[in-house]
Amino acid sequence: MGFTIKVLSNDLGRLSKELRPKASAIVKKTAFEIEASAKQRAAVDTGAMRSSITTTMDGDLSATVSVGAEYGPYQEYGTAFQPGTPFMTPAAEAARAPYAAAMRKILE
16 A cells, blocks of 8 residues: 655646746656655654655656555554654645745746
8 A cells, every 4th residue: 555645736737848847857856855855754663664755757747756665654644543753744845835936936
């Protein structure tokens, strides 16, 4: 059972050919920053969960950062018996403002 956070923006497909490569670079950079941050924040016992966090470029304007360890969602959100120790959501949230600022900058 995998766990995925997708970052999507419907307006990116309308960017001009000149801006698309710049936007693509920002999407890629942000996705890998989220991956690195999630790995730093992830709880470590054996390191299996941390090493299962990966980034996949789904296209030039779309990326997926996911955790392959089946217990990733339980670590993120908790269970009936223990609270979660979020690592994916805080990583994505930390990247939100810099991502938006970088996109605004190329549109100016």
